[in-house]
Amino acid sequence: xxxxxxxxxxxxxxxxxxxxxxxxxxxxxxxxxxxxxxxxxxxxxxxxxxxxxxxxxxxxxxxxxxxxxxxxxxxxxxxxxxxxxxxxxx
Amino acid sequence: xxxxxxxxxxxxxxxxxxxxxxxxxxxxxxxxxxxxxxxxxxxxxxxxxxxxxxxxxxxxxxxxxxxxxxxxxxxxxxxxxxxxxxxxxxxxxxxxxxxxxxxxxxxxxxxxxxxxxxxxxxxxxxxxxxxxxxxxxxxxxxxxxxxxxxxxxxxx
Numbered sequence: 001x002x003x004x005x006x007x008x009x010x011x012x013x014x015x016x017x018x019x020x021x022x023x024x025x026x027x028x029x030x031x032x033x034x035x036x037x038x039x040x041x042x043x044x045x046x047x048x049x050x051x052x053x054x055x056x057x058x059x060x061x062x063x064x065x066x067x068x069x070x071x072x073x074x075x076x077x078x079x080x081x082x083x084x085x086x087x088x089x090x
Numbered sequence: 091x092x093x094x095x096x097x098x099x100x101x102x103x104x105x106x107x108x109x110x111x112x113x114x115x116x117x118x119x120x121x122x123x124x125x126x127x128x129x130x131x132x133x134x135x136x137x138x139x140x141x142x143x144x145x146x147x148x149x150x151x152x153x154x155x156x157x158x159x160x161x162x163x164x165x166x167x168x169x170x171x172x173x174x175x176x177x178x179x180x181x182x183x184x185x186x187x188x189x190x191x192x193x194x195x196x197x198x199x200x201x202x203x204x205x206x207x208x209x210x211x212x213x214x215x216x217x218x219x220x221x222x223x224x225x226x227x228x229x230x231x232x233x234x235x236x237x238x239x240x241x242x243x244x245x246x
Contacts, residue, residue, distance in 0.1 A: 013227045016231040016235075017231070019234070020202070020206055020212075020234070021211070021212075023206045024205050024206050024208070025209065034238060034241035034242055035190075035240075035241050036238075038186060039187065039202060039206045039207075039237075040206075041180070041183045041187055042184055042187040042191075042203075042206070042207060045097070045184040046094040046095075
């Protein structure tokens with residue numbers, strides 16, 4: 001069962017392929033894609049604890065996409081971070 | 091890539107990746123041992139490596155014994171890692187990912203792990219799984235759509 005594509009945009013399969021390529025390079029996931037966020041979290045977790053950062057992109061994901069996003073905006077990471085900031089100091 | 095693959099497939103035991111890392115080490119040893127028999131058949135070397143890794147992980151899963159994990163002496167010094175709250179948040183998210191992935195057919199789960207966690211290309215993934223690049227593209231799109239659907243259902 002295939003759907004005819006009338007638009008000029010990329011095919012859904014191409015979009016998925018590009019998304020998985022990006023996630024595989026360690027790029028941050030789209031904010032509005034829960035599946036991509038989960039896969040990115042799994043990848044980031046597998047990179048932890050053993051210095052498994054393989055390139056600059058992975059490092060950027062580690063810093064910006066998972067634990068240390070600084071914008072505090074719409075990013076789900078920012079939401080997680082805000083909960084961390086509630087840690088009492090005493 | 092091999093370490094990440096083993097970690098994603100085997101997960102943590104007692105909060106650590108000891109077993110997965112041990113399996114990754116076994117994979118590397120097995121790859122080195124098999125190198126003299128390796129013949130370049132035009133396929134990416136990664137498919138050779140991950141073919142071995144897949145078997146090693148399957149062996150580990152079959153014989154998995156959740157026994158006590160020996161550890162070194164208690165740490166005596168500051169922990170530079172994330173705090174407990176952040177650790178828990180990460181843990182929950184990763185376990186959520188594992189739980190949803192476990193509900194996918196094995197081939198789709200393996201495909202997503204190879205593509206995202208190991209960072210293999212569609213072609214390399216196809217070589218590991220014995221699929222054409224076109225079949226990989228279709229299967230990964232379906233897997234992603236299914237994972238997205240499950241994630242959205244759970245968050246609704």
